Amino acid sequence: MTELHGESIIRLCGLGKEFKGAQGAVRALTDINLEIIKGEIFGIIGLSGAGKSTLVRCMNFLETPTEGEVYYDGRPLSEMSPGELRRTRQSMGMIFQQFNLLEQRNVLRNVCFPMEIAGTPKAEARERARGLLKLVGLLEKEAAYPVQLSGGQKQRVAIARAMATNPKVILCDEATSALDPNTTKSILELLKEINQRMGITIVIITHEMSVIEEICQRVAIIDSSKIAEIGTVEKIFTAPKSNIGKQLVYSESKPKGEPKAEFDDTNKRYCRIVFDGETSFKPILANMILECQSVVNILYANTRNIDGQAYGQMVVQLPPEERIAKKIIAYLETQDVNFEEVDYV
Amino acid sequence: MFKEGMIQMLGMGIYESLYMTLISTFMSYVIGLPMGLILVSTDKDGIYPIIWLNKLLGFIVNILRSVPFLILMITVIPVTRKIVGTTIGSKATIVPLVIAAAPFIARVVESSLKEVDKGVIEAAESMGASPFQIMFRVLLPEAKPSLLVGAAISVTTILGYSAMAGIIGGGGLGAIAMNYGLYRYQRDIMFITVILLVIIVQIMQEIGMKVANISDKRL
Numbered sequence: 001m002t003e004l005h006g007e008s009i010i011r012l013c014g015l016g017k018e019f020k021g022a023q024g025a026v027r028a029l030t031d032i033n034l035e036i037i038k039g040e041i042f043g044i045i046g047l048s049g050a051g052k053s054t055l056v057r058c059m060n061f062l063e064t065p066t067e068g069e070v071y072y073d074g075r076p077l078s079e080m081s082p083g084e085l086r087r088t089r090q091s092m093g094m095i096f097q098q099f100n101l102l103e104q105r106n107v108l109r110n111v112c113f114p115m116e117i118a119g120t121p122k123a124e125a126r127e128r129a130r131g132l133l134k135l136v137g138l139l140e141k142e143a144a145y146p147v148q149l150s151g152g153q154k155q156r157v158a159i160a161r162a163m164a165t166n167p168k169v170i171l172c173d174e175a176t177s178a179l180d181p182n183t184t185k186s187i188l189e190l191l192k193e194i195n196q197r198m199g200i201t202i203v204i205i206t207h208e209m210s211v212i213e214e215i216c217q218r219v220a221i222i223d224s225s226k227i228a229e230i231g232t233v234e235k236i237f238t239a240p241k242s243n244i245g246k247q248l249v250y251s252e253s254k255p256k257g258e259p260k261a262e263f264d265d266t267n268k269r270y271c272r273i274v275f276d277g278e279t280s281f282k283p284i285l286a287n288m289i290l291e292c293q294s295v296v297n298i299l300y301a302n303t304r305n306i307d308g309q310a311y312g313q314m315v316v317q318l319p320p321e322e323r324i325a326k327k328i329i330a331y332l333e334t335q336d337v338n339f340e341e342v343d344y345v
Numbered sequence: 346m347f348k349e350g351m352i353q354m355l356g357m358g359i360y361e362s363l364y365m366t367l368i369s370t371f372m373s374y375v376i377g378l379p380m381g382l383i384l385v386s387t388d389k390d391g392i393y394p395i396i397w398l399n400k401l402l403g404f405i406v407n408i409l410r411s412v413p414f415l416i417l418m419i420t421v422i423p424v425t426r427k428i429v430g431t432t433i434g435s436k437a438t439i440v441p442l443v444i445a446a447a448p449f450i451a452r453v454v455e456s457s458l459k460e461v462d463k464g465v466i467e468a469a470e471s472m473g474a475s476p477f478q479i480m481f482r483v484l485l486p487e488a489k490p491s492l493l494v495g496a497a498i499s500v501t502t503i504l505g506y507s508a509m510a511g512i513i514g515g516g517g518l519g520a521i522a523m524n525y526g527l528y529r530y531q532r533d534i535m536f537i538t539v540i541l542l543v544i545i546v547q548i549m550q551e552i553g554m555k556v557a558n559i560s561d562k563r564l
Binding site: 060062082085086087088089090092093094096098100101102103104105106113114116117118145146147165171 | 462464465467468469470471472473474475478482483486487489490561562563564
């Protein structure tokens with residue numbers, strides 16, 4: 001974790017969690033060491049059942065870890081009295097996949113709810129709630145009940161509610177998983193805006209790589225209760241090291257239809273070329289074709305905009321002749337790009 | 346048969362039945378509602394688990410619920426005499442009614458509160474709500490429509506119990522049906538009291554459901 005700079009807001013040390021169930025103990029988390037820096041957007045990704053929801057619940061002690069410690073703003077949560085813990089939670093907002101709004105309260109009273117808990121005077125709470133509803137663009141819905149809102153609107157209310165007590169951190173547990181792609185995008189933009197304008201640290205739990213690349217600066221990949229990999233989003237997207245990281249990055253970028261069948265199966269020499277922010281503006285592939293006097297088959301190509309910079313990758317099928325394939329690889333080595341030979345697309 | 350006195354007697358019967366039912370329902374809720382809240386909150390998955398208290402309370406409720414009302418009514422006669430000073434009449438009937446209905450209501454309340462979405466409770470916990478705040482600001486308000494439906498069921502059940510109390514000298518329509526219909530073979534009077542009870546149950550159930558629907562913001 002060399003790219004760390006700044007003070008940490010949440011620090012997990014040797015965190016572990018074991019659930020005791022009827023069928024014996026179930027391991028949810030093993031030796032998690034993680035630091036979340038003030039002001040960043042940190043993503044935690046993993047397949048379902050990897051333990052990521054448990055992990056985020058350990059951060060505010062909704063789940064009590066069985067091993068290790070959680071430090072919030074330098075203070076260990078396990079040493080807090082129940083009252084202290086509740087006051088600490090008031091400085092951490094949380095939003096959920098199923099929104100979890102109070103169904104018998106209207107929008108305004110939902111946003112007021114955490115302030116009621118915290119003992120904010122009613123008039124002040126209402127005023128602040130209206131300000132927050134304006135921020136999330138739902139001021140005109142203040143008298144509506146949750147049932148009258150769409151999923152995206154509900155999540156906006158939940159975000160306003162999570163911000164009501166002026167939190168330092170917002171924890172998002174699969175906050176966009178129940179939403180369609182367009183709504184997901186608008187919710188992520190809202191979170192990004194909140195992060196940038198107010199400096200609120202955001203922790204995002206998701207199983208979708210697209211959510212991570214959309215707004216996160218750093219990401220931890222969780223696989224079978226452990227952290228498989230942790231680093232900046234650019235690094236993990238361009239050169240994932242762990243198996244699960246590769247699986248997540250490549251399977252996500254794979255096009256929907258299976259293109260493999262259309263190509264000659266006998267030649268399995270593929271080469272994955274990764275472009276980072278700089279090199280994607282150089283015509284590397286065209287130059288390579290001119291230089292080596294041989295065509296390659298582009299099986300897959302994808303470039304994206306990550307945090308203001310262009311990133312992308314391409315998978316090409318090398319020609320069957322060994323000599324030309326070697327020439328192409330040699331050429332690529334002279335260029336400033338990451339590439340590797342792979343046997344899958 | 347429809348003599349002046351008869352109509353007056355039936356009117357009195359209706360009044361007594363309603364009196365017993367409503368007072369008993371109210372007092373049963375005073376006891377049963379907190380019991381239901383405790384049963385839900387102290388459950389092992391509840392907001393404030395106290396397993397032994399939960400088991401003990403659940404056991405007491407089950408015992409009281411399993412005694413047939415007729416037997417319970419007779420068994421508690423000494424208690425009734427202590428509290429009310431008499432063992433006959435509408436007032437005396439309230440004691441066994443409350444003893445029988447409170448545990449029933451505790452279970453009705455418990456099942457209503459259990460319907461509240463776990464996610465919403467978790468959200469409140471994530472905001473730093475205390476168990477008491479969750480009880481009074483989340484569980485009860487969120488379960489309100491279901492609690493009102495439960496109240497409609499409870500009040501009609503208690504009306505039914507109150508009619509049974511006619512056997513041991515309670516008042517109300519049940520006593521009229523018993524004394525005139527059963528002991529004096531005046532079938533028409535029994536028939537009329539039963540019709541009246543049916544009408545009262547219908548009205549109470551209808552009102553309860555209407556109020557529950559109006560209060561439910563999910564509809």
